[in-house]
Amino acid sequence: MCSYADSTGAAVAELVKLLPAEPDQTIDADWTPVKEATEAAMPKLREAAGNCPACILAALRQAGKSIVYFSGFDFKSECKDFWADVNDAQYSREM
16 A cells, blocks of 8 residues: 555554553543544644555554554545545546
8 A cells, every 4th residue: 555655664563662662551531632643643643654544554453452443543444535535636647
């Protein structure tokens, strides 16, 4: 997907560093700081990943289960939008 995003893609390890660490908390803990930190990191992650859904998902999965949950990231929807943009750009070039 990176090649279609005109991006070489960042190393996943570098993308993971942009996200908060997986917290060592119980289910009853206050998860608000984790949620806020994850939401704040998402624009930086998108930019560093060249908005490539596969790279974003890889970073989220490697950051931890709660990070994926709090990110609000929907891989299926992101891919659908990504490929629609790629196809529109290709169609525009052919016209």
